[in-house]
Structure formats: C-alpha cells, structure tokens
Amino acid sequence: MTAGGKPTRPAGSARRALVGRLSWGLADQAASSMSNFVVGVYVARSLGVTAFGVFSLAWVTYGVVLNVSRGLATDPLVVRFSGVAPADWRAAAARASGTALGVGLVLGALALATGLAVGGRVGPAFACLGVVLPGLLLQDAWRFAFFAAGTGRKAFVNDVVWAVALVPAMVVAARAGTVGAFVLAWGGSAAVAAAYGCFQSALVPRLAGARAWLRDHRDLGSRYLAENVTNSGAAQLRAYGLGVLVGVGAVGVVRGAELLLGPFMAVLMGLSLVTVAEAARVLRRAPHQLGRFCLLLGGGQAAAALLWGAALLLVPDRAGTFVLGGVWDHASQLIVPVTLGVAGAGLGTGAAAGLRALGAARRSLRSQLIASACYVTGGLGGAAAAGTVGSAWGVACATACGSAVWWWQLRSALRAHHRNTLPEVRTS
Numbered sequence: 001m002t003a004g005g006k007p008t009r010p011a012g013s014a015r016r017a018l019v020g021r022l023s024w025g026l027a028d029q030a031a032s033s034m035s036n037f038v039v040g041v042y043v044a045r046s047l048g049v050t051a052f053g054v055f056s057l058a059w060v061t062y063g064v065v066l067n068v069s070r071g072l073a074t075d076p077l078v079v080r081f082s083g084v085a086p087a088d089w090r091a092a093a094a095r096a097s098g099t100a101l102g103v104g105l106v107l108g109a110l111a112l113a114t115g116l117a118v119g120g121r122v123g124p125a126f127a128c129l130g131v132v133l134p135g136l137l138l139q140d141a142w143r144f145a146f147f148a149a150g151t152g153r154k155a156f157v158n159d160v161v162w163a164v165a166l167v168p169a170m171v172v173a174a175r176a177g178t179v180g181a182f183v184l185a186w187g188g189s190a191a192v193a194a195a196y197g198c199f200q201s202a203l204v205p206r207l208a209g210a211r212a213w214l215r216d217h218r219d220l221g222s223r224y225l226a227e228n229v230t231n232s233g234a235a236q237l238r239a240y241g242l243g244v245l246v247g248v249g250a251v252g253v254v255r256g257a258e259l260l261l262g263p264f265m266a267v268l269m270g271l272s273l274v275t276v277a278e279a280a281r282v283l284r285r286a287p288h289q290l291g292r293f294c295l296l297l298g299g300g301q302a303a304a305a306l307l308w309g310a311a312l313l314l315v316p317d318r319a320g321t322f323v324l325g326g327v328w329d330h331a332s333q334l335i336v337p338v339t340l341g342v343a344g345a346g347l348g349t350g351a352a353a354g355l356r357a358l359g360a361a362r363r364s365l366r367s368q369l370i371a372s373a374c375y376v377t378g379g380l381g382g383a384a385a386a387g388t389v390g391s392a393w394g395v396a397c398a399t400a401c402g403s404a405v406w407w408w409q410l411r412s413a414l415r416a417h418h419r420n421t422l423p424e425v426r427t428s
Contacts, residue, residue, distance in 0.1 A: 035163040037404020039170070043182050046174050051121075054179045058125045062136060065107050067232055069137045071225030072185055073099035074144035075276075079356050082148045082277035083284060093145040093201060095209035102143035102210040104134030124180040131185020138205060139190045142197030148277050154200045161196050162202035165189035223361035229367040234372035238379035242391055245380065252387040257334035257392070260312055261305070261342055275349065279357035290354055291414050298403075302343040309339025330388070337392035344399030351406035363409040371402030 043055050077096040081089050108130040116126030139162060146155040169185035198204060214221060242250050275297060283291045312335050320328035348371070357363040375398045382394025 016017065024310045032159050034161070035166060039166065040185060043282070046177070047179065047182070051179050054121050054125050055182060057122060058129045058183050061111070061112040061126070061129060062208060063128040063228070064135065064232060065111075065133060067105070067228035068107070068225060069100045069103045070144070070413040071228040072103060072214060072221045073097070074141050075160060075222040075224040075356070076143055076213075076229075078148045078218060078276050079359055080217070083150065086149075088194070089149050090147075090201075090203060093148070094203050094206040095131075095213040096147060097141045097203070097205035098195075098207040099210040099213045100137045101134055101205045102207055103205075104137035105287075107140075108133035110205070121179075124178070125183055128180040128183040129187065132184060132191065134188050135191025135194045139197060142194065142201065143203075145201065150277070158193050158200065162190055162193035168232070175220050189207030214336060220359060220361045223365040227365045230368055230372045234375045237376050238391075241376070241380040242383050242388070245383045245390070246342040246387050250320070250391070254334065254338075254389050254392065255328040257338045260331065261308060261338065275353040276356045279353040282407040283357045290357065294350040294410060295353035296350075298347040298407075301349060305339060306347050307341040308344070309335060312339070333389060334340060334392045337389070337396040341392070341399045344396065344403045348399070348403035348406040351403070353424065354410045355413055356404070359412050360409070362411040363413050365416040367406045368403075370405045371399075373403075374398035374401045 026301055048057065056102050061311055073096045078375045081092040084092075093154045101351040111126050111128070111133060112130030112176065113129060115125065117123070118126065142158055143155040146152060146158070166186070169189045171184035226426070239254075242254065279290060279293060279297075282290050315332075317328065317332070350362065352367070355367065375395060378394035378396075378398030378401075380394075382390035382397075384390075384393070386393070
C-alpha cells in the first residue's frame with residue numbers, strides 16, 4: 001500500500017506487464033512487415049518492372065501522408081494519453097482517429113483530383129490511392145490508439161485482419177491485372193481492418209472533433225508533423241543524391257545492405273510503436289527513472305544492432321548470393337558502416353522517446369532537423385569523396401552525431417522538467 005492507501009503494483013508484475021506490451025509491439029510489427037513484404041513481391045511478380053514502379057510511387061506517397069497523419073493525430077495521442085484513465089483515453093482516441101480520418105479525406109481528395117488530372121500510367125494509381133487513403137490512415141490510427149491504451153494485442157489482431165482480407169483482394173486484383181486494382185485491393189483491405197478497429201474499441205471516429213484536437217495539441221502536432229516529414233525527406237534526398245553522384249546502381253547496393261538488416265529493423269520499428277507510450281508511463285509513475293529507462297532502451301537497441309551486424313560478417317558468400325544475387329558482392333562491403341549507422345540510430349531513439357514523453361516538441365524538432373541535416377551532409381559528402389562506401393561511412397558518422405544531439409537535448413529537457421517539478425521552498 002502507498003501512503004495514500006492506494007495499492008501499488010509489485011515490481012515483478014510491472015516488469016512482466018512491460019515485457020508483455022513490448023512483445024505485442026514486436027508481434028504487431030512482424031505481422032505488418034510480413035504483409036507489406038508479401039504485397040510487394042506479389043505485385044512485382046504480377047505487374048512487371050514498369051507497372052511495379054508506378055505502384056511504388058503510390059506506396060511512397062502513402063508513406064509521406066502517413067507521416068502527416070501521425071504527426072497531427074496519433075503522436076500527440078501517444079504522448080498525452082498513454083496510461084491514462086479509460087474514459088480519458090476513449091475521448092482522446094475518438095478525436096484522434098477522427099483527425100486521422102479527416103487527413104485521409106482531405107489528402108485523399110487531393111490525390112484523386114491529381115490522378116484524374118494527370119492520367120496516363122500514373123494517374124489511375126494516384127486516383128485509386130485517393131479513394132483508399134481514409135481507410136489506410138484510420139487503420140494506422142487504431143494501432144497507435146491501442147498501444148497508448150496498453151492493449152497491443154488488439155493492434156496485432158487488427159493487422160492480422162488486414163492480412164487476411166488482403167488474400168482474396170489480391171487474387172481479384174491479379175485477375176484485373178492493373179496498378180489501380182492492386183492499390184484498391186491493398187487499401188480496401190485496410191478499410192476492412194479500420195472498420196474492425198471501431199468494433200474492437202467500441203468507438204466511432206469523431207470527425208467533428210478534429211478541429212478541436214488540432215487546436216488543443218497544435219504545440220505538439222505542428223512540430224511532430226515537421227519532424228516526421230523531415231525524417232523521411234532526408235532519406236529520400238540521400239537516395240536521389242547518391243543516384244546522381246554515383247549512379248542508380250549505388251542506390252541498389254545501399255538498399256541491398258540495408259535489407260540485410262531487415263529483420264533487426266523490423267524489431268526496431270516494432271519497439272518504436274510502444275517506446276513513447278512506455279516512456280510516458282515511466283514519466284507519470286517514476287519521473288526520476290525516465291533517463292535510465294531511455295538509456296537502457298537506446299543502449300539495448302544499439303547493442304542488438306552490433307550483434308546482428310557481427311553475425312552478418314560470418315555469413316558465407318554462397319548464402320549471401322542466394323539472398324541478394326549479384327548485389328551481395330558489393331553490399332557485403334557495406335555491412336560494417338551500415339551496422340554502425342543503424343546502431344547510432346537505435347541509440348538515438350532512446351533519447352527521442354524520452355523527449356516525446358516529456359512533450360518537449362521544440363527540442364525534439366530541433367534534434368530531428370540537426371540529425372537530418374547531418375544525415376544528408378554525411379551521405380552525400382561521403383558519396384562525393386569516396387563513392388558508395390564513402391556514403392555509407394558518412395551516414396554512420398552522421399547518425400553518431402545525430403544521436404549525440406538527441407541525448408544532449410534529452411539531458412537538458414530532464415533538467416528543465418526537474419526544476420519545474422521541484423516543490424516550492426517557503427522561507428520564514
């Protein structure tokens with residue numbers, strides 16, 4: 001019992017609950033990553049190179065829109081409504097999901113109009129993307145809402161429902177044999193999962209509450225929006241610049257090296273679904289433990305990346321060629337710098353989770369802007385100096401610098417939070 005008479009959860013029970021939530025995050029990401037991988041392979045085999053390129057343009061555009069939706073809707077939800085009373089979570093989840101749905105409707109209408117105006121090969125794909133964007137964004141919003149509530153199992157089940165719905169949808173799309181059909185199948189099956197999310201949560205998205213949600217959380221939303229878009233934009237700039245400076249083949253080599261770390265990246269992404277929510281819980285229950293939690297989180301991810309990279313160095317050339325074909329010979333030369341880059345990024349995510357839990361959006365945005373600038377500068381500067389290998393080492397150095405910036409900002413934020421929460425001392 002606490003001093004106030006409230007029962008406390010034993011330390012062992014709290015640790016088991018934490019492990020359970022992290023496990024569901026990993027399981028959910030595994031389901032999502034596997035379904036995305038299968039969709040990509042199936043569409044590529046069904047359509048061929050050119051048409052698959054058009055499908056990929058729609059996929060990349062969805063990724064940008066998804067970052068917009070998360071920055072405005074679900075990132076503030078996870079930061080401010082993780083581990084709160086069920087009634088507070090329900091009200092927030094309804095408004096946040098309504099905001100995600102609103103983003104999907106607005107940007108979906110824009111994509112539809114653009115697709116109809118462009119026409120040709122690309123136009124139909126973007127028009128179909130516009131139709132399915134609301135369902136895609138609502139499905140993603142339910143995932144984060146469930147993790148904020150500590151019910152990651154529901155997010156996993158929702159992704160499984162999407163994967164199951166994908167099977168007949170893809171079969172029908174293959175018979176049609178068009179890019180638009182595959183986009184509709186992919187997004188339409190997400191809409192099925194989004195509808196099931198309403199059943200799981202017993203909530204209906206409050207589209208009318210989107211304006212109030214954006215107003216109430218504009219201090220976080222606007223900065224997280226910029227942060228998310230900056231993060232994805234830096235990777236695109238590096239890829240385009242590498243193609244110009246070295247050649248398109250260099251982009252493929254780097255991508256091949258990154259694919260070797262694919263299983264670990266799935267783990268990293270799975271953890272990212274729950275780390276901010278868990279950091280927010282630590283902040284509410286034991287604020288003095290937040291720094292230690294973030295250090296263990298980031299250090300653990302960095303150590304796991306280094307172990308995975310060390311294992312890749314032991315892979316025989318025959319096995320590597322079986323997986324990547326002719327790309328292996330070049331990609332294997334990048335294992336060390338790419339591993340160090342991922343380890344640096346993993347270390348930085350621990351500090352990033354702490355900054356988001358503290359609601360220090362200004363510091364978080366500043367860190368992301370500096371880290372992204374380092375990433376682009378290191379990647380392109382290294383490419384100009386030493387080609388593909390130089391770009392990989394430039395990114396490794398850049399992620400180390402970016403991680404240092406994240407931890408410096410977290411240290412400052414923790415000090416500020418400590419000063420603001422100290423009890424006022426009265427003098428007689």
